[in-house]
Amino acid sequence: MIHETVKVGKNVVLGEGAVIEENVAIGDNVTIGHHAIIKKDTQIGSGVMIGDLTVLGKGTSSNKKMARQPKKAGGPLVIEDGAVIGSNVVIYRDVCLGKGVFVGDMASIRENVTVGEESIIGRSAMVENNTKIGCRVTVQTGCYITADMEIEDEVFIGPCCSTSNDKYMGMGNYQYKGPTIKRGAKIGNNATLLPSVVIGEHAVIGAGAVITRDIPAGKTAYGNPGRVMK
Amino acid sequence: MIHETVKVGKNVVLGEGAVIEENVAIGDNVTIGHHAIIKKDTQIGSGVMIGDLTVLGKGTSSNKKMARQPKKAGGPLVIEDGAVIGSNVVIYRDVCLGKGVFVGDMASIRENVTVGEESIIGRSAMVENNTKIGCRVTVQTGCYITADMEIEDEVFIGPCCSTSNDKYMGMGNYQYKGPTIKRGAKIGNNATLLPSVVIGEHAVIGAGAVITRDIPAGKTAYGNPGRVMK
Amino acid sequence: MIHETVKVGKNVVLGEGAVIEENVAIGDNVTIGHHAIIKKDTQIGSGVMIGDLTVLGKGTSSNKKMARQPKKAGGPLVIEDGAVIGSNVVIYRDVCLGKGVFVGDMASIRENVTVGEESIIGRSAMVENNTKIGCRVTVQTGCYITADMEIEDEVFIGPCCSTSNDKYMGMGNYQYKGPTIKRGAKIGNNATLLPSVVIGEHAVIGAGAVITRDIPAGKTAYGNPGRVMK
CATH class of the missing domain: 2.160.10.10 (Hexapeptide repeat proteins)
Known part of the structure; x- marks a missing residue:
């Protein structure tokens, strides 16, 4: 029709x-x-x-329980x-x-x-609301890109990566903030990024890493919790 | 039609x-x-x-290989x-x-x-069979809720969490048991819960944690393997 | 029609x-x-x-950015x-x-x-191209099976497992190689396998493990990074 x-x-x-x-x-x-x-x-x-x-x-649609009603x-x-x-x-x-x-x-x-x-x-892959994804970015199969996130140009995100934007998990009475992934950074498969972390330009995150803090530009981090490689 | x-x-x-x-x-x-x-x-x-x-x-549907045929x-x-x-x-x-x-x-x-x-x-999100989910629960995007699991009221499960119910992985000759998540507990994104673990009331599980044992009520656990924070 | x-x-x-x-x-x-x-x-x-x-x-379909154009x-x-x-x-x-x-x-x-x-x-579950899966294999809910991977007979892969085949993440100027999982091996839920690792026959990988090296036949490995249990 x-x-x-x-x-x-x-x-x-x-x-x-x-x-x-x-x-x-x-x-x-x-x-x-x-x-x-x-x-x-x-x-x-x-x-x-x-x-x-x-x-x-x-x-958009919603129910009563949602901490933040979608506009x-x-x-x-x-x-x-x-x-x-x-x-x-x-x-x-x-x-x-x-x-x-x-x-x-x-x-x-x-x-x-x-x-x-x-x-x-x-x-x-699932991309949530209020998120900006740059040019020539690869978001691989099965990734979860949370709301309120920014992904700059030429970033590579491996399969099944998970991100979050909600530090207090469902309380709903504060500002949500997803990760920021700067230009050219690469994220390994099944990595976990916590709310509001910043992954610097051309940084590399290992597969399966759990990133709880900002990672400087050009550095490599891996492990749980993720640590910068010397 | x-x-x-x-x-x-x-x-x-x-x-x-x-x-x-x-x-x-x-x-x-x-x-x-x-x-x-x-x-x-x-x-x-x-x-x-x-x-x-x-x-x-x-x-329901099935094939011959399934360890447990669905009713x-x-x-x-x-x-x-x-x-x-x-x-x-x-x-x-x-x-x-x-x-x-x-x-x-x-x-x-x-x-x-x-x-x-x-x-x-x-x-x-994928929810398997024989599972009970309470009231005002949030199961976030991409979660895997296994079979034979119980989730009490007001639980929050972050994106991409994974659970399992099959300790011996496909042998099929024993009782399956998924995790139990007690009232008000919160599970961080991409956490992994092993078969039959109990997450106590209002406990908090960190993002990316791998939970192999029961976590007492009100405690916070993180890491791989997950340990309770002092 | x-x-x-x-x-x-x-x-x-x-x-x-x-x-x-x-x-x-x-x-x-x-x-x-x-x-x-x-x-x-x-x-x-x-x-x-x-x-x-x-x-x-x-x-098949593609866009200009893809490192490797599908045949x-x-x-x-x-x-x-x-x-x-x-x-x-x-x-x-x-x-x-x-x-x-x-x-x-x-x-x-x-x-x-x-x-x-x-x-x-x-x-x-998502299965990528150029991959061979044997007989009586179980690939559980939500698994990501990468391209250029081989899974032998009677393997069990738990829910939400993630694999990868691209060591340099999107550079595209080299040979891709996914993991090989030998006959009868078992992989726990939400485990992460890096490119080209070999999981030996009847080896067991713990839930949430991050496997960066080959695991010998019959051994059990867990943790991040994954280590063989003595």
Whole structure:
């Protein structure tokens, strides 16, 4: 079903059973998978590929227990030219994916997030709200990128890394702050980053490390708790 | 497609291509997403919201290799009033979600599980069978909640925590037992809990800790192996 | 929608809105879920069960940033007799699933992978490309099985284990090599295996261990970094 207000470019291939809601704009040479769901207001650039069974432009939701109620996501989801989105993906409103971004199957990106040009969000990776991801960043399969986090350009985050932003775990009466990962840093697989730590430029974090303090630029840290290698 | 035996309340909004199988009961003011699949016998209370591409009321399945064959799930899936279910979720038969429960996108809950009022099951969290989750519990994004586990009221489990119930790893000739997490305990992100450990009331487990023994009420433990802080 | 070139056996049950593309072959007594998508050339044996909202036979895709561009997956996806595939699963072309294999909900398997008879790929597990998994292997829920990895027969991998194949993290100018897990080895939950480590036959890795070196056959290792128990 395509709503009558939808704008569709040239050479658009639409899968079986795809649902395109009102005010969606689709550029030229776009491919949309079977049973994909493009929710209202979503803007899709030219040459974008969207997999099967993917939801684009989801609104926020919540229940009473949530320490911090999500703001109603105002702006639309914007997907720039040449982005590639996998199958069974869920991306919220108020997200901007830059040119040539890749989002793997089963990944999910919450509201108020930007992902810079050519970055990769791996399969099954989860990105929370209010987070900024730079250009040419790799977020590998299964990573958890918390809310209120900043990832600078050319960072590499290995598979299954976990981050957090909530020092007092669910109390909800203070400022949340995720880690900051500076330009070119590399994080090994299944590493754990605590709230508000800063990983310096080109620092390297070992696989399985638990990082409880800031790591200076250019240094390598590993272990539990993570220590800087001399 | 809606089967003729389905009961539908007032003000129900049904997405494009939603499939509603036989003997489903749907309360008033329910929203069901596009291409959602509500399998037979599922009971949905009033004011429930169900996302796109979600499967509710799945039956069990298995292969020959499984150490423990799952029982055929007898009872239906019951979703109480005001629950909010995300997109691309899979929930089995013989589950009860209490009033106001929130289940994030891509989460999955197996058979013979109860989730108490207002609890949160985060995005991409996996809950195994035969597990009891109390009221006002937070299970954050990407957590793995094993089978045969008990989580009491007001517990907070940070993102990507992992639990297990199988001390001898796949031998299958003994009793499985997951961890018990007592009321108000807090578990840091990416922590690992071994089979049958007991985390006491209001205990705190550090991020990335590996917990191999019981932790007394009110204590804090961290490290690998996890030790209680003096 | 079923393409006219599709071959369908006897007693095939096809869900609502299932999409079957060209040149698919389906054996006898196969069940295919609602809104499942069987992409071109996929070969499905007899007695196979496929869940709802599952994508079978996906082609590869990429963006400019990827250190190693995936090869175009040549061969079709082949699913042998009696395999059971969950809901919301994504499996690529050029994969062979042996007889009686079980793939849990939300799992995903990339191209150029074989899975031996009766093995289990747990819910939400991710298997990368160019990896070989033996017979009667258990890969538990939420595991990350990297590319270029070999898992021999009767291995047990606990929930949420993480592996990697990329020693220099994204540089892309060298040979990738994942771990090798020899016959009958057991890996505890949330363990981390570094690139190219060899876990010997019937070795046991503790939960939460970080394995940076080869572990001899029959030995037990745990901790961070992982050490062999005397």
